[in-house]
Amino acid sequence: MSGPLGLSLAPQIRASRSLYKFFLPIAQSYANIAGYRRMGLKYDDLLVEERPDVQKALSRLDKRESYDRVFRLKTAFQYSILHHDLPKDKWLKESDDKRYLTPVIEEVAQEDSERLAWDTMKVEAK
């Protein structure tokens, strides 16, 4: 449940059809109110990146994706300084708000936990 991405109940909610249906409009309006899309950012641009596993995941993005990420962040910084939102036609569309980084972070976290498991294993003679 917890990991580099923080605590999340999303998997449990997604598992139940009725809960998912109930939370979907709330989640969508939350994402719109949060305002990161008005800055042209994707949700995964907001993840805490000051940790080794996320850094490793960032290094695994392909060239195009990491260029786009830096471009979005620079644009957002600039508009934040100006206290403006992006022009409305440049807001991030909901369909473009893809989780491009989360699967990679999960993969790195999985590798780390596997290494921990091997490092602390106990060998039992059969």
Next chain:
Amino acid sequence: MLAAAARRSGVRVPLKRSFATATDVAGLKVATLNNGQPTASISLIVKAGSRFESKPGVAHALKNFAFKNTSDKSSLRIVREAELFGGVLSSTLGREHLALTAEFLPGDEAYFAELLSSLATSTKFTTHELNESVTSAVHAESLAALSSPAAHAVELAHTIAFRRGLGRPLFASPHSSITAEDVKSFAATAFSQGNIAVLGTGIDGNVLTKLVEKYFTGLASSTTSSASASQYFGGETRIDAPGAPTIFIGYGTTSPAPTLAVLASLLDPTPSLKWTTGTSPLAALPEGATAQVVHLPYTDAALFGVVVQAQTVDGVKEAGKAVVQALKNVASGSVKDEEVKKAIAKAKFAAASTIESRDGLLTAFAPQLLANTGTTLDALFTSFDKVSASAFSQATSELIKSKPTYVSIGEAHSMPFADELGL
């Protein structure tokens, strides 16, 4: 007489047992060699050497992609499990074949057979592994290998001698731009039924056959990789580099014959007794110069040559002249009958002692196993015995009639040119 007979029978018994004929199991050629060794090994011999590569350097990358993440095991898990079994995993790349080898204690063969099959069928070839570990390993290996002028000379000699095919560099250049997709598509053609042979040592033939039947069913049955027939060109190249002045004087042939191995052992200056100079024609080189005989047989060609190194450019020039003169002497038929006999005996011993080690066995039998032309050591010995002094000098004179392959590495402004050595 009695001693000779005893010695002969002592030699014959292991020879007969040494070679199992290859059988076809699940579309693969499987051979085992069980001399009751205390450890066992299984090797996948794959037609994926630099000769068959689709893009320069891709074979070298594939070699370093061995034992990386597969769909059922992560690379960490492969390493840690192999450690728990006390096994050793290795991959070796040649110009024609890639060998993935697992060495282990007898009894653990099921685990390692399954591991090798998953390498061949389900390695993931991810981009991050290429960037994080494979490319750095490839570069380090290339750098380490080519930092030796002798190894660099042999590498360049292949390129000059055969240009394409066998002439392709074994080590990826630091400038090669290999992507994970390139390696994946190369592996997809390489790891198919017709391209793989399984060689087991220290393991019972029936056991290995059963394991191959059980685990190696998921291989693609596409056509076997083929390269165009080798052609010998020859030529000269000069590289300006620091380090000991080094030259390679050699010849290639597209019809490898046992006479080449005999020539190699005739010229080989390594003495049979330590601290002596030996009786080879190359034993009396100028002070400080060393010569190393290189004989590299391939399926349809062979490269023969001498790597000469010295402290100074003058020294390497003198030694080079001596080597060329020695080759000419052999070709002119001035080698005595007993010297040829001696060289034959030495060649036989070299051939027999090579296959004692696992690496030697792999290099000696990989081509035969895949081409399905089983040659036993007995047959090899017979072919050596057939070499007569006259046939030997004739074969040598024909060899040196072709255009020489000459490589010089050192201070290019003063290193000798091929014609200055009498080539």
